[in-house]
Amino acid sequence: xxxxxxxxxxxxxxxxxxxxxxxxxxxxxxxxxxxxxxxxxxxxxxxxxxxxxxxxxxxxxxxxxxxxxxxxxxxxxxxxxxxxxxxxxxxxxxxxxxxxxxxxxxxxxxxxxxxxxxxxxxxxxxxxxxxxxxxxxxxxxxxxxxxxxxxxxxxxxxxxxxxxxxxxxxxxxxxxxxxxxxxxxxxxxxxxxxxxxxxxxxxxxxxxxxxxxxxxxxxxxxxxxxxxxxxxxxxxxxxxxxxxxxxxxxxxxxxxxxxxxxxxxxxxxxxxxxxxxxxxxxxxxxxxxxxxxxxxxxxxxxxxxxxxxxxxxxxxxxxxxxxxxxxxxxxxxxxxxxxxxxxxxxxxxxxxxxxxxxxxxxxxxxxxxxxxxxxxxxxxxxxxxxxxxxxxxxxxx
Numbered sequence: 001x002x003x004x005x006x007x008x009x010x011x012x013x014x015x016x017x018x019x020x021x022x023x024x025x026x027x028x029x030x031x032x033x034x035x036x037x038x039x040x041x042x043x044x045x046x047x048x049x050x051x052x053x054x055x056x057x058x059x060x061x062x063x064x065x066x067x068x069x070x071x072x073x074x075x076x077x078x079x080x081x082x083x084x085x086x087x088x089x090x091x092x093x094x095x096x097x098x099x100x101x102x103x104x105x106x107x108x109x110x111x112x113x114x115x116x117x118x119x120x121x122x123x124x125x126x127x128x129x130x131x132x133x134x135x136x137x138x139x140x141x142x143x144x145x146x147x148x149x150x151x152x153x154x155x156x157x158x159x160x161x162x163x164x165x166x167x168x169x170x171x172x173x174x175x176x177x178x179x180x181x182x183x184x185x186x187x188x189x190x191x192x193x194x195x196x197x198x199x200x201x202x203x204x205x206x207x208x209x210x211x212x213x214x215x216x217x218x219x220x221x222x223x224x225x226x227x228x229x230x231x232x233x234x235x236x237x238x239x240x241x242x243x244x245x246x247x248x249x250x251x252x253x254x255x256x257x258x259x260x261x262x263x264x265x266x267x268x269x270x271x272x273x274x275x276x277x278x279x280x281x282x283x284x285x286x287x288x289x290x291x292x293x294x295x296x297x298x299x300x301x302x303x304x305x306x307x308x309x310x311x312x313x314x315x316x317x318x319x320x321x322x323x324x325x326x327x328x329x330x331x332x333x334x335x336x337x338x339x340x341x342x343x344x345x346x347x348x349x350x351x352x353x354x355x356x357x358x359x360x361x362x363x364x365x366x367x368x369x370x371x372x373x374x375x376x377x378x379x380x381x382x383x384x385x386x387x388x389x390x391x392x393x394x395x396x397x
Contacts, residue, residue: 023150097161331373
């Protein structure tokens with residue numbers, strides 16, 4: 001049984017998407033402005049570090065476009081072709097974002113190494129370049145904090161990754177500021193070293209994004225402590241005997257879980273189903289990121305026994321009734337049968353026969369007779385006869 005997101009969750013998702021788009025648009029405008037300013041000023045003063053930092057800001061602008069596209073398409077509702085939603089679009093975009101960052105980092109580091117070993121002279125950048133760098137540093141730190149705040153609120157790993165991208169730009173700008181100050185006092189070689197450090201910082205962020213998105217694409221589970229909490233929440237529901245085969249996976253900040261819930265072997269289907277529904281409700285309450293909960297009701301614990309579809313099954317009701325009728329058709333219990341209940345337990349089928357017209361023999365004797373008549377049936381387990389009278393119901397085995 002599966003439960004999916006309701007209308008309120010969909011509305012929340014739409015609101016979160018608008019928030020995510022707004023902060024990304026603000027970041028994009030800021031990245032575009034900073035990129036132009038850094039590159040122009042870097043060319044004016046001959047600072048490779050400042051030009052590299054401007055390219056970094058330009059990469060931020062490009063990735064902002066990726067993020068906006070991913071938020072728009074990745075947070076759309078499930079449709080007929082994407083039953084589990086479009087969250088993987090965000091994951092793939094994050095993967096692409098990480099790849100772009102590593103490529104940019106390689107270019108920055110290579111050109112900076114060449115500049116360092118060539119011994120190119122670096123002139124003093126001047127106060128204007130230093131002031132521009134300070135403003136850029138403060139701006140990127142602000143957009144990092146703002147974006148991270150929204151990312152935590154909407155639960156978007158992609159937006160969080162973009163926030164860290166902004167933080168990496170802030171860190172690289174800080175390194176550039178140190179290099180400019182050094183160059184101002186005659187330490188020109190610091191400019192090339194700073195550019196190399198910027199490249200390494202950008203590459204580190206790119207690698208982290210690649211690693212996290214790759215883990216998500218291969219359906220990496222939630223941490224062990226989160227799975228343990230889910231297990232404990234499910235086991236705390238009245239009527240749940242145990243829980244096994246709990247599995248989780250993630251997609252763009254959302255979480256999906258499926259689990260097997262063991263209940264009493266002879267309770268009604270509707271009661272077992274409602275127990276499963278309560279498990280789902282409590283899990284959703286404790287873990288708001290859950291978007292898809294699938295539970296399987298088990299009448300007995302079959303953990304570790306493998307997929308039952310891979311093994312021979314027991315006969316279903318039509319075949320069971322035909323086999324029993326061939327052996328019991330003359331018996332008075334079978335002729336006065338009111339209801340036949342089947343219980344598939346311990347790789348056998350136990351049967352409970354409910355009759356409304358009493359037969360003048362103890363139920364235990366009748367059950368023994370029926371069992372003897374069907375002794376050649378390998379799959380037959382316990383046989384139980386129950387009388388239903390107006391006064392009371394007597395059950396014996």
